[in-house]
Structures are given as structure tokens and as C-alpha cells.
Amino acid sequence: MVDLSAITKPVGRLVATAQNGLEVLRYGGLETGAVPSPFQIIESVPMYRLRRYFPPDSRPGATKPGPPVLMVHPMMMSADMWDVTREDGAVGILHRAGVDPWVIDFGSPDKIEGGMQRTLADHIVGLSEAIDTVKTVTGRDVHLAGYSQGGMFAYQTAAYRRSKDLASIVAFGSPVDTLAALPMNLPASIAPAAADFMADHVFSRIDIPGWLARTGFQMLDPVKTAQSRIDFLRQLHDREALLPREQQRRFLASDGWIAWSGPAISELLKQFIAHNRMMSGGFAIHGDLVTLSDIDIPVLAVIGEVDDIGQPASVRGIKRAAPKADVYEFLIRAGHFGLVVGSKASTQTWPTVADWVRWLDSGGPMPEGVSPMPVQPSAPSESGVTLASRLAHSTAAATEMALTLAKSAADALVAANRSARTLAVETARTLPRLARLGQVNDHTRISLGRIMTEQARDMPHNEGLLFDGRVHTIEAVDRRVNNVVRGLIEVGVRQGARVGVLMETRPSALVAIAALSRLGAVAVLMPPDADLAEAARLGAVTEIIADPTHLAAASALDMRVLVLGGGESRDLDVPESGARAQIIDMEKIDPDRVELPGWYRPNPGLARDLAFIGFSTVSGELVARQITNYRWALSAFGTASAANLSRNDTVYCLTPLHHQSGLLVSLGGAVVGGSRIALSRELRPDRFVQEIRQYGVTVVSYTWAMLREVIDDPGFSLNGNHPMRLFIGAGMPAGLWQRVVDVFAPANVVEFFATTDGQAVLANVKGAKIGSKGRPLPGGGEIALAAYDPEDNLILEDKQGFVRRADVGEVGVLLAHPRGPVDPLASVKRGVFAPADTWVSTEYLFRRDEDGDYWLVDNRAAVIRTPRGVVFAATVNDAVGRLDAVDMAVTYEVQSNGRTLAVTALALRPGGSVPSADLSEALADLPVGSPPDIVHVAPDMTLTATFRPLAGPLQKKGLPRASRNAWYLDPDTHRYKRLTVAVRSELAGTSQ
Incomplete structure (x- = not known):
């Protein structure tokens, strides 16, 4: 008997397949x-x-x-x-x-x-x-x-x-x-650059239609997509088996996909892949x-x-x-x-x-x-x-295993060549900057205003300036700079004019400085806490740009005041004492109505031209520091290279813009690196953590002991993730340095040392040797250490009469081969290492270790010469600063009973104490020089506006009083012992 089912079943299956297939072709799927x-x-x-x-x-x-x-x-x-x-x-x-x-x-x-x-x-x-x-x-x-x-x-x-x-x-x-x-285990090393490129050059021009979104999603797992289609075709005859999953299949196959706008994709790629700002x-x-x-x-x-x-x-x-x-x-x-x-x-x-x-x-x-x-x-x-999860979830085990094995081999190769790859990436980013710096000569046009113009031309829509929780594009900042330039021209400011800038750290201050640079004028950066009349005299100021906050102080000077910034609701009332000053509200000038004169050329500044005047205090007196465009460029390009600054970075400028470090390092490095600049009104511990997360800060600038105000604050707490990778600045005490890297791990510190004229610049880029000033910056000038006799304060010569170079570990005077204009006040020396050569003495003492790293020893004028030997302040401060309980240290000279004593004052961390044994051990093996005669804890240590501890107020008090927190160096045991009233009287030459 013939089994008809053997014939009818295949025929029925074929018919069902045809019917269902026709329905899919006509309607896109089965009717459920x-x-x-x-x-x-x-x-x-x-x-x-x-x-x-x-x-x-x-x-x-x-x-x-x-x-x-x-x-x-x-x-x-x-x-x-x-x-x-x-x-x-x-x-x-x-x-x-x-x-x-x-x-x-x-x-x-x-x-x-x-x-x-x-x-x-x-x-x-x-x-x-x-x-x-x-x-x-x-x-x-x-x-x-x-x-x-x-x-x-x-x-x-x-x-x-x-x-x-x-x-x-x-x-x-x-x-x-x-x-x-x-996705697909793409390497994170290439993702940011690829995402940036796609955002700027692809999706800024095109959108993604729905069909392409569907295809892209399916291509992320092509094996599973192919398998699903095969399973559907194999079951096309069995309608009942397909119906439960038909809605889902149709959604993924066609109905569920919609178009994606190019601007939205660009923003996603730029903010959350290239810069990973969900995390930072x-x-x-x-x-x-x-x-x-x-x-x-x-x-x-x-x-x-x-x-x-x-x-x-x-x-x-x-x-x-x-x-x-x-x-x-x-x-x-x-x-x-x-x-x-x-x-x-x-x-x-x-x-x-x-x-x-x-x-x-x-x-x-x-x-x-x-x-x-x-x-x-x-x-x-x-x-x-993981591989195990893939194998358990997918039928493509062999494919997955092959891909994983290939990736493992690639990972091994990458790990073996990690140092070479890192070097190549850093070199690719750094070389153009160094090459440009190397091409700068006296007649090169380079300035802050010019670099900002280039950034606005190359990446106008990038985020440039962050302040008070708001973001401003590079194009918007550049437009504001140009508008202020027009305002300055309208009120008669010309190229070469010296204009004081008296403003708190805010966008209008940055704009004012950049506008003066673009105009070719000189920005005289007046510190608000200094003698303003003296600063105006030293800087030869003809007029002052001030914000409303400093209007009263500026109007007290007998010169014109240009008021800039402060928002729309501003009170520009001038006190009676300043009534004689002429006040001009720059915000009321319509830049569109200003006709540019024939003499105006934007960014005319040459490298040799004076660009800024900053101020510092030396022995209690205000001193003007001239900064040329070359000096600014050297620091800016050097900082960007040493800190590896890029468009991925946000630089948090804690340092005030009137301070040279703020202008040269923070602002300069960020502008050259194309980084976002985050300005903070002031250093407030309660705002620090909130702002670094809100702004996505990756690099923080500092001066001296500034960061102690943050990490020593009782309310400071750093819970969870932080985006910071680097701290950049100068003068951080060794002990604070160690605490900073401990608290903010894995962030590192790049410590700079630069002379005021910029002829010598050092940077500790690796941060491995805490306290070291590092090595000369690539692209910077040549430096050398001249052998030095600290007892007689003499630079040593060889048999031919040339200066002898200091050996490894020997104290020497840091010399710089001049490049660009030389400060008129600099100590210039000729015929130093060769006939007719020219060097500038920085008057700073350094030693160089066997690895080539430089360590600051002291300023030549501040060396303390005691009957026991020479005491170098910086060396002593570094040694005691490494004690856990010590916050800061200053070493100074005291004259007592006809002899010179070296005294070191300590500021302790909250709850800290220093046993005499720890003190003796810390000062027992100084690399150079002798330990101090007296060490004491100072309850109050005066700091400058840049958080530098001052020795002067302590020095005026003379010998510290006998107490449980004061010690003297016993000449017999070379150990520190408690300073008693009897010992102090003996040192002072007085009876008890």
C-alpha cells in the first residue's frame, strides 16, 4: 500500500512555505x-x-x-x-x-x-x-x-x-x-581620535537613514543576524512556530529603525566617546x-x-x-x-x-x-x-575563538611594544609644537592673540572656556576678543601702549589680556593685593582696564579707567576719592559701529616685542618682570608639550591670571594645546571637587602650597571617580606633593621651574622623583651648571680661566645660554666656557644627580653661612617636608650673639607632631650642605597671594622661644634635642 503522507507532507510543507513567503514579500511579515x-x-x-x-x-x-x-x-x-x-x-x-x-x-x-x-x-x-x-x-x-x-x-x-x-x-x-x-572589542587607544574625526568630518555633513541604522546594528553581530534569518527561512512552513516571535522579527528587520540626525551623532561621538565625558x-x-x-x-x-x-x-x-x-x-x-x-x-x-x-x-x-x-x-x-560567555551564547564558537585568539596575540604584541607606541603617540603630538618653537626668531610673529586666532580658525565650534557652570565656544571667545579690540581702538588705545589690567579671574579678564595682545599693546598685570600706585609706576601704565569689583581701587589712581565685564546689572558709582579719574564703560561701545583705522593689523606682535609685565616681590619690594612674546611662547609650548595637553583636556586655572604662572603655564599651555580652559573665581575647598567633576577637569594648575587649602580642609572628601590626570605648576613642597599624588591617584604632578626671564626652564615630567625640578624642556634654551664655592660665594674656574662645569652631585650656579631678548636686569657673563660666548646667570643653585635630574639647592643670595658650615634652605625644606606630620617648611637666617644661625620653621598638618628622633633622622644625611641650628613649629606661617610661605615675618621675631615644639642641634651628638630656656639663653648670649 502506498504511503500518501510521504507525498502529501512535503507538498503541504512546500505550499505552506510558498503561502507564508508570499505574505512576507507582500506585507513585510506574517499577519499576527x-x-x-x-x-x-x-x-x-x-x-x-x-x-x-x-x-x-x-x-x-x-x-x-x-x-x-x-x-x-x-x-x-x-x-x-x-x-x-x-x-x-x-x-x-x-x-x-x-x-x-x-x-x-x-x-x-x-x-x-x-x-x-x-x-x-x-x-x-x-x-x-x-x-x-x-x-x-x-x-x-x-x-x-x-x-x-x-x-x-x-x-x-x-x-x-x-x-x-x-x-x-x-x-x-x-x-x-x-x-x-x-563594541567588537575595538581598541580604546584609537577610539578618541577616530570619533573626533568622524564627528568633525563625516557626521557634520551627513545623517544616518533608518535602513543604515538597521544595517549597522545587525553588522555588530553578523553571525547572529545570519543565523536568525536562516532559522526564519527553515521554519517558514510552520506558521504557528513563527507567530510568537514575528512581531519582534519584524521590528528588528524593518519597522523598528528610524533616522538619526548628523548633529546628534557628532555630539555623541565628540562628548561621550572621544572625550568620555559620561565618566569625566x-x-x-x-x-x-x-x-x-x-x-x-x-x-x-x-x-x-x-x-x-x-x-x-x-x-x-x-x-x-x-x-x-x-x-x-x-x-x-x-x-x-x-x-x-x-x-x-x-x-x-x-x-x-x-x-x-x-x-x-x-x-x-x-x-x-x-x-x-x-x-x-x-x-x-x-x-x-568573555570568551566563555560568547561560546555559551553563540553557535559560532569556532569564529569567536579564532577572533579571541587573534586578539590575544595582538594584545601580547601591543604589551610588548607599549613603550614604543606611547613614545610614538607623544612624539607625533609634541614634535610639531617643538618644531614651531624651534623656528621662532626675533622677527617671528607669535603672540597669545595670534594663537587664539589660529584656534578659532581651525576648530571654531570646539568648547573653549568654562566658567560659572557655563561653556563658551572658541569662536564665541574669539568674537568677544575682537569686539573688545574694537572698543579699545574706539577709546584711543594703540599698539605699544601699556595698559594695566586690574581684574579678578573671570572670562572678561582673559578677554582683556587677549585683546591687548591682538592689538599689539602691553598688558600690565596688576596684582590686586599690591601697591597699585607703585605697580602703575613700574609698569609705566597709561590707563587701566578694571572690572566693576576693582573700579574703586582703579579710580583712586590718576588715570583713565576702562570698565569691562561684570554683567548687565552693574553699579559703576565711583567714590569721591576717585572722582578725578575718567571712567569709560566699555560695555556701552557698539563694536559694529567702530571703524577700524588704517594702521590696525591684528596680532602684530613679534617674538622680541614686550607683551606683558608681571610683578613679584623681592625682599619686600615690588619688582616688575618684563615678558616678551617669545618668553610667553616658550612657556606655553613647553607646558603643552611637557603636560601632553590636547583637545581631550580641560585645564582648571586655579592660579590667578595676574600671576605669571597663570598667564604662562595655565592659560598659555591650554591655548597652545587646544584644551578647554576652566576658570575659577577663587580657591574654595567646597567648590573644588564639585567644579572638577562639573567641568570634567583633567589638568589642575597650582602655585606653591595652594593645594593644601583643599586637601587639609575638614570638609574635603573625594568619593568615587575623578577625571584628573595631572597637576601642573611650580613650587609645591615635597611633602604636599606626596600627599597630592596619594589623594588624587592615579593623577601625577608635573613640576616646573622657570626663571623670570624664561631663559632657563626645567620640568619634572615623569614625577617619579618627588621634589626634583626635572630636566630642561625640549625646545628650550641650553643650560649649564657652573661649579660653585658656597663658602666664598664664587664661581670656580679651571686652569685656563674658563668656568668649570659642576660635576654630578656638586652644587653649581644655573646658567642659561640666552635666546631671545635678555632682561636688562639679568646678570650677563661672557667668555664663560669658550672665548666670547654669552651666558645669563640665573643666580639659582642646583645640583644634578647621576640620572641628569636637577634639584634646587637655594638662591645664591639666600645661602646661610654658619660657623658649622653652609646651610641651603631648599635642601633642608625638602628633607623635613617629607615627614608625614609636616605641612610646610621655611629656612632662614637669624643673627644672634654675633653669629649666624640657621633656623627652620615648620607648619604641621592638623593633629601632627614631630618626634626629635624623626627630625634628627630626616636631617642626618642631606645631599649637600649642613642641617639648621634650630628647628621649631610656627603656629602661624604667612603665605603670599600665591601661597608661598614667607620667611620675613618669622625672621623679624629672631630666635624662637624655648618650648616642647622647638629643637636645637647638639654639636656633640649631632642629634636634635628639646630647646630649653638655658640653651636659648646661651645661643642668644643672655643670662637666664
Whole structure:
């Protein structure tokens, strides 16, 4: 008997396949009969439509809706992703669990007028407005839930609002530390440069249509995409088997993808991949600077074990980025899309989310599977999805293994050549700067104004200046500089004029200095705490630019005052004492009506030209320091090279702009490096941590003991992640240096030493030898150490009469081969090492160790010569400063009973004490010179405006009093003992 089923079954299968296939070809998929979940449009604006699913019954006695959850889709996916299937979709499951589901729908931008010009910030501001609406309608705080980039929106919006009206955040596979683990295990070393290039040169010109977004998503996992298509074709005959997954298949295959605007992609690439500002902070939302560290509500991160897009290492970055938030995680064995759609999402993800919302809303036990997220290291050991997870999740085991083995081999090669690669990257960035500096001669046109013009031409839309929580583009800053130039021309300021700048650290001060440079005038940087009349006389000032804060002080001088900045609401009333001064409000000048004269050429300054005049105090007297354009360029290019500054950096200028370090190092290095400049009104410990996170600060400038004001403050606390990689400045005490690198690890310190004329510049770039001034900067001038006899204060000569070079470890006078204009007050020496050569003596004493690093010993004029031998202040201060209890130290000379004594004063850290044994050990083996005669704890140590400890006020008090915190050097034992009244009387030559 013939078995007809053997014939009919294949025929029936073939017919079913043909019928189903025809339906797919005609309609894009199989008809499932699924009905979307009901929703109501609560708000409709051009940026979004706000849906409320399963709108509540408003009749009396009806069940009140539960806590609201607002769900956010990524830019490239349709908002319908939350309702792919009514029974198993997010909104349906949450509704049945007693939660009130809301969805923000940004629509498809290519179908909305102006949609393809949307920026990332537009989405965040729109989401923030939607939160306000949900809060108004429900009267309850909102739980914010976002998938992939939608989760990033949720984090960013919560930070933008500082968590206002939010109950929690739930993020599904949302990267935070984007460079910790990139999709397809792309190397983080190339991502920033590639993202910057794509943002500036590709997506600034094109958009991504929906079909391309779909293709790109599928290409991230081509093996799984191909496997899904094959499975669909193999089951095309079995309609019942296909129907449960048909809605999901159609969504991923076609319906779920929408266009993506180029500006939004550019902003995403630039802010959150190239600069990783989800971690560092300082990302801009319509001009406001935002940091995730402001999030202080509970966070649940849903993590896919085999998610190749939102990889676990990247998703877990939220723990470090939001230190004030209670962060939890829920681990699910799923890929990226499987976190929110599919069988595992319906049985695990959404029931857990509902439990999470109820837990926070009503209390009770923590949802099953949810646990506090552990703190991840800043450089996670996990590089992405593990090989074991891949093999367990994918059928392409051989392919995955081959890729992983290849990557392992590549990693080994990279590790073996890491030093060479790092050197190559740094060289590529540094060489152009050094080459340009090497080409500078007296007639080269170079100045602060010129460099700022170049930056505005090359990258006008980059963020340039951060202040008071706002961001200004390089183009906007440059436009303001040009407007101030026009104002200066209008009031008669010409090239070469010497104009005083008396302003607090603010954008208008930076603009004023840059405008004078662009005009070719000389900016005389007047310190507010100095004798202004004397500063004006030394600087030969003809008029002063002042802000409203310093108007009264400026108007007391007999010269014209140009008032700049201060905002629109300004009180420019002048006290009677300043009535004779002429006051001009620069803000009332319309730059568009100023006709530029024929003589004006922007940025005319040559390297040899005087550009700035700064001031310092020497022996209590104010001294003017002339700074040429070459001197400024040397420090600016040198700082940018030594600190490896780039567009990825934000430089926090704690140093006032009137201080030479602020002008030459902080501002100069940032401008040359193309870095963002963050200005702070003043050093306030309570603002320091908040601002470095808000601005995404990577480099902090300092002078002397400035940073002790931060880390010694009782309220200082550095919890969680910080973005800083470097501190740059000069004069930091050795002990404070060690504490800074301990507190702010892994950040390093780059300590500079530069003479006032800029002829000699040293930098400790590596930071390995705390206290060392490092080595000469590449591109800087040649330096040498002249052998020196400290007893007789003489530079030593050889048998031919030339100066002898100091040996390793020997004290020598630092000489600089002059390059560019020489300061008229400099000590110039000729015929030093060869006939007719010329060198400038810095008058500083150094020693050079066997590695070639330079250590400051003392100033030649400050060497203390005692009956026991020579005492070098800097060497002693470094030695005692390394004691844990010591905050700062100064060493000075005291005349007593007809002889010279060396005295060292200590400032101790709060609660610190110094045993005499520790003191004796610290000073027993000084590399050069002798230890001091007396050491004592000074209850009050006077600091300058730049936080430099002063010896003068202590010196005037003479010998310190006998106390338990004062010690003398016993000449017999060479140990320090308690200074008693009897010993002090003997030293002073008085009776008890």
C-alpha cells in the first residue's frame, strides 16, 4: 500500500512555505493579529510626543494608577520597541504589575520639520520637559527607564536636573565608561581620535537613514543576524512556530529603525566617546556644564552577560561616575536587544523592574537577583564579553575563538611594544609644537592673540572656556576678543601702549589680556593685593582696564579707567576719592559701529616685542618682570608639550591670571594645546571637587602650597571617580606633593621651574622623583651648571680661566645660554666656557644627580653661612617636608650673639607632631650642605597671594622661644634635642 503522507507532507510543507513567503514579500511579515496596547497622547510638541499607556479610569472609585515609569528609546529605534507584543512587551507587563507606564516618542526626525538638525542636547532638554509633565499629571516622582542610548539620555537628564522629581533610574545595557569596553572589542587607544574625526568630518555633513541604522546594528553581530534569518527561512512552513516571535522579527528587520540626525551623532561621538565625558563630567547641555556626579537617586543597571554593545565593563562605569547614588545591578544572560525584548525580557527583566519600582515605592525586600554594584577599578581588567560567555551564547564558537585568539596575540604584541607606541603617540603630538618653537626668531610673529586666532580658525565650534557652570565656544571667545579690540581702538588705545589690567579671574579678564595682545599693546598685570600706585609706576601704565569689583581701587589712581565685564546689572558709582579719574564703560561701545583705522593689523606682535609685565616681590619690594612674546611662547609650548595637553583636556586655572604662572603655564599651555580652559573665581575647598567633576577637569594648575587649602580642609572628601590626570605648576613642597599624588591617584604632578626671564626652564615630567625640578624642556634654551664655592660665594674656574662645569652631585650656579631678548636686569657673563660666548646667570643653585635630574639647592643670595658650615634652605625644606606630620617648611637666617644661625620653621598638618628622633633622622644625611641650628613649629606661617610661605615675618621675631615644639642641634651628638630656656639663653648670649 502506498504511503500518501510521504507525498502529501512535503507538498503541504512546500505550499505552506510558498503561502507564508508570499505574505512576507507582500506585507513585510506574517499577519499576527496583534493589537497595540492602548495609549493616550498627553503632550505633543515638535520635539516629542508623550504617551501614557493604559490611561487610568477617571471615574470615582476607579483604581488609582501606580508609580509612573517613563521609558526612553535610543535615537535610532522607534518608541514602539516598548510594545512589540502586548502580552510580553514592556508596557503590558508593567501595567499588569501595577505600574503606570509612560513613553516618550521622539518620532522619526527625517519626517519632522527640522528633525535632522536635532542635537543630543535637544533630546535631553526634551526628556527633562517630559519629566515635568509626568510629575504634574501624576503628582509623583518619576522612575526613568532607558534602553541603550536611551539609558544614557536618562543618566544625562538626571544629572542635568540634579535628580529633581526623579525616584530612580533604570538603564538597560547603557554604556557609561565608553572607553572601558567598545563594541567588537575595538581598541580604546584609537577610539578618541577616530570619533573626533568622524564627528568633525563625516557626521557634520551627513545623517544616518533608518535602513543604515538597521544595517549597522545587525553588522555588530553578523553571525547572529545570519543565523536568525536562516532559522526564519527553515521554519517558514510552520506558521504557528513563527507567530510568537514575528512581531519582534519584524521590528528588528524593518519597522523598528528610524533616522538619526548628523548633529546628534557628532555630539555623541565628540562628548561621550572621544572625550568620555559620561565618566569625566563637563559635558555641555545648551551651554550648561553637567556631570553624572550630581545624580543622587537609586540606579539599577541591567547588564547583559553577552552584550557586545553595552558591555559589562562599560555599563558598570556608572558606579564610579555617580558616587552619590546607590547603584545596583541585575545580571541577565542575554544580548543587547534581548535585555528589553523577547522571552528573557518578559520573564526576567520586566518583572524585576516592576519589583524594583514597588520596592522603592512601598518598601519590602530587595528584588530577587538585584544586588549592590561592586566598585570597579578605573582600568577594569575585563575587556568586554568573555570568551566563555560568547561560546555559551553563540553557535559560532569556532569564529569567536579564532577572533579571541587573534586578539590575544595582538594584545601580547601591543604589551610588548607599549613603550614604543606611547613614545610614538607623544612624539607625533609634541614634535610639531617643538618644531614651531624651534623656528621662532626675533622677527617671528607669535603672540597669545595670534594663537587664539589660529584656534578659532581651525576648530571654531570646539568648547573653549568654562566658567560659572557655563561653556563658551572658541569662536564665541574669539568674537568677544575682537569686539573688545574694537572698543579699545574706539577709546584711543594703540599698539605699544601699556595698559594695566586690574581684574579678578573671570572670562572678561582673559578677554582683556587677549585683546591687548591682538592689538599689539602691553598688558600690565596688576596684582590686586599690591601697591597699585607703585605697580602703575613700574609698569609705566597709561590707563587701566578694571572690572566693576576693582573700579574703586582703579579710580583712586590718576588715570583713565576702562570698565569691562561684570554683567548687565552693574553699579559703576565711583567714590569721591576717585572722582578725578575718567571712567569709560566699555560695555556701552557698539563694536559694529567702530571703524577700524588704517594702521590696525591684528596680532602684530613679534617674538622680541614686550607683551606683558608681571610683578613679584623681592625682599619686600615690588619688582616688575618684563615678558616678551617669545618668553610667553616658550612657556606655553613647553607646558603643552611637557603636560601632553590636547583637545581631550580641560585645564582648571586655579592660579590667578595676574600671576605669571597663570598667564604662562595655565592659560598659555591650554591655548597652545587646544584644551578647554576652566576658570575659577577663587580657591574654595567646597567648590573644588564639585567644579572638577562639573567641568570634567583633567589638568589642575597650582602655585606653591595652594593645594593644601583643599586637601587639609575638614570638609574635603573625594568619593568615587575623578577625571584628573595631572597637576601642573611650580613650587609645591615635597611633602604636599606626596600627599597630592596619594589623594588624587592615579593623577601625577608635573613640576616646573622657570626663571623670570624664561631663559632657563626645567620640568619634572615623569614625577617619579618627588621634589626634583626635572630636566630642561625640549625646545628650550641650553643650560649649564657652573661649579660653585658656597663658602666664598664664587664661581670656580679651571686652569685656563674658563668656568668649570659642576660635576654630578656638586652644587653649581644655573646658567642659561640666552635666546631671545635678555632682561636688562639679568646678570650677563661672557667668555664663560669658550672665548666670547654669552651666558645669563640665573643666580639659582642646583645640583644634578647621576640620572641628569636637577634639584634646587637655594638662591645664591639666600645661602646661610654658619660657623658649622653652609646651610641651603631648599635642601633642608625638602628633607623635613617629607615627614608625614609636616605641612610646610621655611629656612632662614637669624643673627644672634654675633653669629649666624640657621633656623627652620615648620607648619604641621592638623593633629601632627614631630618626634626629635624623626627630625634628627630626616636631617642626618642631606645631599649637600649642613642641617639648621634650630628647628621649631610656627603656629602661624604667612603665605603670599600665591601661597608661598614667607620667611620675613618669622625672621623679624629672631630666635624662637624655648618650648616642647622647638629643637636645637647638639654639636656633640649631632642629634636634635628639646630647646630649653638655658640653651636659648646661651645661643642668644643672655643670662637666664
